[in-house]
Amino acid sequence: MSALLPALIVVPLLSAGVVALVGRGSSRTSDAVANVGMIVTTALVLMVLGQALGGARLQWSAGGASPLGINLAADALSGLMLLVVAVGALAATVYSIGYMESYTSKAKYYVLFMLMVTGLNMVLLGADILNMYVGIEVAALSCYALVAYGLGKEYLEASFKYQVLGTVGTLCLVSGIGLFYLQTGDLSFALSSASGPVGVLPVILLLSGLSLKAAFVPYHAWLPDAHSTAPSPVSAVLSGVFIKVVGLYGLMRLLFLVFVPGGSFSIILMVIAALSILGGAFLALVQTDMKRLLAYCTISQMGYVLLGVAVATPLALVGALFHMVNHAAFKELFFFGAGSVEKQAGTRTIASLGGLNSRMPITGVTSAIGFFSVSGCPPFSGFWSKLIIIVAAIQAGYVGFAVVAALGAVVTIGYFLKYELGVFFGALPGNLTDVREGPVSMWAPMVLMAVFCVALGLAFPWVIEYLLEPAVSAVMLGA
Amino acid sequence: MSSLALFSIALIAVGLYGVLAKVNLLKVVIGLVIMCLGIAGLVIGAGSAGAAVAPVLQTVGLVAIVGGASVASLLIVTAVRLYEKYGSLDIRQMRRLKG
Numbered sequence: 001m002s003a004l005l006p007a008l009i010v011v012p013l014l015s016a017g018v019v020a021l022v023g024r025g026s027s028r029t030s031d032a033v034a035n036v037g038m039i040v041t042t043a044l045v046l047m048v049l050g051q052a053l054g055g056a057r058l059q060w061s062a063g064g065a066s067p068l069g070i071n072l073a074a075d076a077l078s079g080l081m082l083l084v085v086a087v088g089a090l091a092a093t094v095y096s097i098g099y100m101e102s103y104t105s106k107a108k109y110y111v112l113f114m115l116m117v118t119g120l121n122m123v124l125l126g127a128d129i130l131n132m133y134v135g136i137e138v139a140a141l142s143c144y145a146l147v148a149y150g151l152g153k154e155y156l157e158a159s160f161k162y163q164v165l166g167t168v169g170t171l172c173l174v175s176g177i178g179l180f181y182l183q184t185g186d187l188s189f190a191l192s193s194a195s196g197p198v199g200v201l202p203v204i205l206l207l208s209g210l211s212l213k214a215a216f217v218p219y220h221a222w223l224p225d226a227h228s229t230a231p232s233p234v235s236a237v238l239s240g241v242f243i244k245v246v247g248l249y250g251l252m253r254l255l256f257l258v259f260v261p262g263g264s265f266s267i268i269l270m271v272i273a274a275l276s277i278l279g280g281a282f283l284a285l286v287q288t289d290m291k292r293l294l295a296y297c298t299i300s301q302m303g304y305v306l307l308g309v310a311v312a313t314p315l316a317l318v319g320a321l322f323h324m325v326n327h328a329a330f331k332e333l334f335f336f337g338a339g340s341v342e343k344q345a346g347t348r349t350i351a352s353l354g355g356l357n358s359r360m361p362i363t364g365v366t367s368a369i370g371f372f373s374v375s376g377c378p379p380f381s382g383f384w385s386k387l388i389i390i391v392a393a394i395q396a397g398y399v400g401f402a403v404v405a406a407l408g409a410v411v412t413i414g415y416f417l418k419y420e421l422g423v424f425f426g427a428l429p430g431n432l433t434d435v436r437e438g439p440v441s442m443w444a445p446m447v448l449m450a451v452f453c454v455a456l457g458l459a460f461p462w463v464i465e466y467l468l469e470p471a472v473s474a475v476m477l478g479a
Numbered sequence: 480m481s482s483l484a485l486f487s488i489a490l491i492a493v494g495l496y497g498v499l500a501k502v503n504l505l506k507v508v509i510g511l512v513i514m515c516l517g518i519a520g521l522v523i524g525a526g527s528a529g530a531a532v533a534p535v536l537q538t539v540g541l542v543a544i545v546g547g548a549s550v551a552s553l554l555i556v557t558a559v560r561l562y563e564k565y566g567s568l569d570i571r572q573m574r575r576l577k578g
Contacts, residue, residue: 021540068534068538070537130535130538130539130542134542134543137546137549140550141549141553144550144553145553148557148560151560152564153561153564153565153573156557156560156561156564157561157573159557160504160554160557160558160561161558163550163553163554164498164507164511164554166550167511167515167547167550167554168498168511168514170546170550171514171515171518171543171547174518174519174522174543174546175521175522177539178521178522178525178526178536178539178540181533181535181536181539182525182536185523187535207539336497362522376562430564
């Protein structure tokens with residue numbers, strides 16, 4: 001029994017309540033409460049991670065045995081994901097101090113944001129599929145509201161679309177969970193795979209539900225709208241953290257329970273991954289809106305992670321988890337940068353921007369670092385994770401999928417060159433000559449994420465040994 | 480197959496038709512709610528089909544109902560806001576996001 005685990009849910013929940021109570025009049029108070037809440041959460045996550053990396057499986061339960069009671073557990077995989085959530089959300093709350101000034105009622109924003117963090121932590125700490133599902137629902141509900149936060153036509157439209165498709169996804173999950181229980185008599189993640197085979201139908205339902213949440217092609221229709229219209233700190237958390245936690249994390253937990261690696265479902269997952277890599281990349285190529293391009297890029301990069309998960313050898317899982325962490329770093333960086341450009345220059349259409357390097361040097365330099373990481377330049381983090389995924393696919397005999405992944409990387413360079421050259425290089429349009437860098441609360445998170453892009457790349461042998469390998473052995477425990 | 484299961488499957492089919500074929504935002508929401516209730520009925524029915532009632536499946540069904548109700552309220556709020564902006568509930572007129 002470790003009281004740390006419920007604290008990870010209670011702290012963000014409590015800060016949501018406190019913001020709602022005291023933040024009404026003053027946006028400074030809301031900023032302070034939300035950021036302190038996230039700092040405390042991050043500190044708690046570090047304590048949990050420290051214990052989980054030592055090989056311990058932390059547990060806590062109340063209200064009866066699994067799956068009827070509330071059962072929480074954390075191993076190295078949950079610890080790693082909790083860290084990504086906490087750091088990503090902390091950077092976004094810091095960024096919100098400056099960015100959300102132009103929106104009304106910061107307090108309501110922080111309430112929804114902290115509820116989303118609560119939901120994400122619930123997903124990661126749930127010890128069975130039912131607890132995970134409740135977390136997904138909590139996180140998704142606050143997320144729908146956050147996407148609609150601007151209350152303009154496109155915000156509401158994106159949110160409505162997201163809500164309908166998200167609900168269809170949760171309905172798939174519910175029926176999948178029901179069938180899964182009927183066949184196995186258990187919902188726990190610690191269930192041994194010897195408890196009997198799972199039929200095709202629950203696997204398809206669970207896979208569809210999680211794919212809708214993670215927006216793999218062809219389940220991706222809602223993502224470009226939702227991720228590009230949401231306020232930028234929310235976009236950053238949605239793309240960088242949210243879809244990985246509600247979609248991929250569940251898939252990884254279920255990987256060795258319901259999907260037999262190497263079987264036909266692995267091939268289906270790999271085809272979905274290849275479709276996502278190429279579909280996302282080619283659709284990103286034709287985008288004219290900065291944030292929409294980034295949203296399609298998310299679909300493409302999630303394809304790489306899914307490819308690693310589907311290959312399911314230890315090396316491929318290391319690559320998948322590494323790419324997940326890297327994607328969180330550079331995608332948050334890009335969305336923070338796009339948000340700054342939008343706020344300072346008043347537009348996010350690539351064609352009407354240009355030459356911003358001279359006006360917003362910090363955004364320009366950090367964005368270039370993100371570009372090197374996402375397009376896979378050697379010392380930066382994105383290079384190593386893509387390389388590991390491709391090598392692992394070849395080793396496992398899936399040469400075709402490795403070629404697709406390499407092709408996707410080339411297209412990625414193409415659309416990000418368009419993004420970088422169109423926004424930060426070239427001639428500065430006359431109406432943008434008095435654009436300035438945003439306040440420190442907006443560029444500090446970008447610098448932090450850029451440091452991660454460089455540091456994870458330089459220190460990759462240690463990252464893999466001390467952070468990723470324990471997580472992979474937690475995934476493979478069921479194998 | 481019990482009559483509850485058949486009724487639930489019919490509800491899911493009706494709900495799916497509403498979500499896919501209707502162009503009125505509120506009818507889409509209604510379809511979603513019907514589908515949600517159908518799935519909850521199916522899961523709960525499966526839990527009480529045998530000699531012993533399976534409390535876990537009852538829980539799953541209840542969670543689905545609660546989740547469906549909360550998302551339905553949010554959907555209706557969004558639909559009302561969209562009506563205020565567009566003066567219509569017709570989904571075909573809402574085409575600001577494409578590509």
